[in-house]
Amino acid sequence: MRIRFKLDGQDVEVDVKHTDTLLKVLKDRIGVGSVHFGCGEGSCGACMVLINGRLRYSCLTLAGYVDGKEVTTVAALARDGELTEIQRAFLENDAAQCGYCTPGMILTAKVLLEKNPSPSDEELFDALAGNLCRCTGYIPIINAIKSVSRR
Amino acid sequence: MSLIASGYLTPTNVQEAVSLKRKLRDKALVVAGGTAAVQLISKMIIEPQAIISLEKVPLDYVKIRSNSVEIGATTSIAKLIQSRGLPNALKKAAESIHGLALKDMATVGGNIFTPAPAGDLATALLSLDAVLILRGGRGMRSVPLSNFYRGPLQFNIKPDEILTAVKISRPPKLSAFLKQTPWKYSGPTIASVSASLDLDRNGRTRRAMVALGGLTTHPYRAKKVEKMITGKKLSEQLIDGAAQQLTDGVEVIDDALASSWYRRELAQVLFKRILYNFISGGD
Structure with a gap:
């Protein structure tokens, strides 16, 4: 089947199988670099994207689901080379070590702060529960997100 | 088509x-x-x-009435949490599912079919005596959740049927849910316990429903325990005795996450915490 969707603002058309995951299509077919395969079962968050603005595991989303929708990866957040506040905070706080989890962490932080600009620790840990950092650099990540939340 | x-x-x-x-x-x-x-x-x-x-099928709703709760099958966990007036066990089970994306994606209906070490909502719904509304070629059918699990990934649903809603009638007055995961904010369920009670005027248990999750592929009701505590006034002694029967005759999962011994012990601890809390006036 042929699906059409917007990927980071650009129109994309691709032939997929009904059983293909969005992760597979983005990574292997289209060559998106910021969407990573980690666990394949919705535990690690390395594959996260926004679909119509909502946070989704692309490994648990079938490609057919995005037909006619807008997919946003972390690569589309910066405008004209200008990083967003959250991205700058990650840099300033050394919140990326190997960087594999970083796209998912940043997207989760973005969605969380849009919904709840001043999360408590409890709310922050709850929101980030679906993102694993195998370098275990959680403290800088939490510090980065807290530095841009309104307290 | x-x-x-x-x-x-x-x-x-x-x-x-x-x-x-x-x-x-x-x-x-x-x-x-x-x-x-x-x-x-x-x-x-x-x-x-x-x-x-089912993304375009309008089954995304929560209807809370004075004596019933009906939840559409595609209602997300995030939406469920926002509903006021949910039975406590269901609310706690929904809140125990962590992660922004998971809460927004996972649905109540989907959770019914999700095997251990996930599917925590089913444990709570089982202890609330929930009924599943199935629609198929021959119309509508209601199946109690307690009669839905037939084995690992085997369900009392016909090939032409779709689960459309979950209904709780006469929600029990007291209900609570506890689960244990390897770390605090996420991870697979090692064991979960959900219990619901109605007490009569003299403080005796009129109706008791106890469900266990994470111990077997799908949650089950501890009928023997329910019988032991029904019609009686709860005491620590009664609770401790009943706890020992929670996994009676049940083959408990033994895997890398936890041994079956550990899961059995853990289930007893969680059960006792819930029921001790009931008799001390909490919920």
Whole structure:
């Protein structure tokens, strides 16, 4: 089947199988670099994207689901080379070590702060529960997100 | 729609979804949030000829009335948490599912089919005596959740049926849910316990429902324990005695996450915490 969707603002058309995951299509077919395969079962968050603005595991989303929708990866957040506040905070706080989890962490932080600009620790840990950092650099990540939340 | 043999199908209402399911039966996989269903495909457990996605079927609702709660099958955990007036056990089970994306994707209906070490909502719903509303070629059918699990990934649902809602009638006055995961904010369920009680005027248990999750592929009701505590006034002695029967005759999962011994002990601890809390006046 042929699906059409917007990927980071650009129109994309691709032939997929009904059983293909969005992760597979983005990574292997289209060559998106910021969407990573980690666990394949919705535990690690390395594959996260926004679909119509909502946070989704692309490994648990079938490609057919995005037909006619807008997919946003972390690569589309910066405008004209200008990083967003959250991205700058990650840099300033050394919140990326190997960087594999970083796209998912940043997207989760973005969605969380849009919904709840001043999360408590409890709310922050709850929101980030679906993102694993195998370098275990959680403290800088939490510090980065807290530095841009309104307290 | 008559020519469809395979593909990604997006019916827009229940009738369309049912007619697709009648045609395709077990060749089609029904997908709501995808968090469990898509794993069946990516882990090569099944190879469906078609996907029936419920994304456009309007089953995303929570109706709370004075004496019943009805939840549409595609209601997300995030939406469920926002509903006021949910039975406590269900609320706690929903809140125990962590992670922004998971809460927004996972659905109440999907959770019913999700095996251990997930599917915590089913444990809570089982202890609330929930009934499943199934729609198929021959109309509507109600199946108590306590009569739904037939074995690992085997359910009391016909090939032409779709789960459309979950209903709780006469929600018990007291209910609570506890689960243990390897770390605080996420991770697989090692064991979960959900219990609901109605007490009579003299403080005796009129109705008791106890469900256990994470110990077997799908949650089960501890009927023997329920019998032991029904009609009696709860005491620590009674609770401790009943706790020992929670896993009586049950083959408990033994895997890398936890041994069966550990899971059995843990289930007792969680059960006692819930019931001690009931007698000390909490809920």
